[in-house]
Amino acid sequence: MKRLFFIGVVLAGILFSCQEKAPNNDEQLKAGDAGVKSDVRCLEMVYPLTYIMPDGSTITGNDGKEIKLAMKRWYRANPGSKERPTLQYPVDVIFKGRPMTINNVEEMKRVREACKKDRKPCFEFIYPITYIMPDGSTITCNNRRELIAVRMWYRENPGVTEKPTLQFPVDIKYKDGTIKTIHNQEEMKRARAACK
Numbered sequence: 001m002k003r004l005f006f007i008g009v010v011l012a013g014i015l016f017s018c019q020e021k022a023p024n025n026d027e028q029l030k031a032g033d034a035g036v037k038s039d040v041r042c043l044e045m046v047y048p049l050t051y052i053m054p055d056g057s058t059i060t061g062n063d064g065k066e067i068k069l070a071m072k073r074w075y076r077a078n079p080g081s082k083e084r085p086t087l088q089y090p091v092d093v094i095f096k097g098r099p100m101t102i103n104n105v106e107e108m109k110r111v112r113e114a115c116k117k118d119r120k121p122c123f124e125f126i127y128p129i130t131y132i133m134p135d136g137s138t139i140t141c142n143n144r145r146e147l148i149a150v151r152m153w154y155r156e157n158p159g160v161t162e163k164p165t166l167q168f169p170v171d172i173k174y175k176d177g178t179i180k181t182i183h184n185q186e187e188m189k190r191a192r193a194a195c196k
Contacts, residue, residue, distance in 0.1 A: 042115035046092040046099075051141040055082035122195035126171040126179065138167065 049067060050060040053074055063069035071085065090103045095111055102108050130140045133148055135157070139149050150164060169183045170192060182188050 041094070042096055043111060044094040046094065049091060050086050050088040051085040053085050054078070054081045058088065059085070123174045123180075124174040125190065126173050127169050130167040133158050133164050134162040134165055139164070 016108050020054070047062045048060050049061060051067065052058055053071075055078065057074075058105050059067060059070040059074065061070060075081065087105075087108070089105070090101050091108075091109075093100050093102055093111070095114075100111075102111060127144075128142045129141050130138050132138055133150075133153055137153075141147050141149065153164075154160065165189070166185075168185075168188075170188075171179055171181050173179050180191070182191060
């Protein structure tokens with residue numbers, strides 16, 4: 001379970017933070033749509049990508065699913081390994097709609113930070129909200145400041161790597177004042193995807 005979480009963390013930045021599918025060919029880049037339907041993402045990885053595994057071997061994939069499956073196989077074959085794989089540089093990305101080459105970890109950090117600054121949430125939670133923790137206990141937060149209780153729970157349970165789950169339904173409020181009730185994780189994913 002820890003290894004699967006670990007692989008998820010490694011791929012999270014690639015698959016979920018400010019990204020969509022990588023462009024499939026040069027014509028898409030020339031067209032300026034960077035392989036995305038109608039809007040430009042902050043950061044998109046251009047495949048194939050190569051990861052260097054803890055034993056020095058490499059995994060190359062043409063999309064996130066392919067890489068994730070290959071990493072799962074590698075960790076199953078190497079159950080004693082706890083080190084993280086590293087992305088092999090240089091890598092090509094589309095940054096704010098423009099092709100760019102990133103040469104090292106520091107450059108990648110700077111680009112991701114720039115994306116974080118640009119990211120603006122299109123809705124906020126209406127409190128209170130409740131999280132169900134991995135041990136089945138619940139933490140109810142009456143405002144954003146009280147979310148620290150979730151972090152404190154993980155400090156008190158250092159061996160736990162599973163994420164908490166939001167207890168549904170929850171209400172969210174959009175910037176225009178519209179309030180919507182979210183009934184499950186799928187609806188939450190759709191609401192977040194609509195913000196991009």
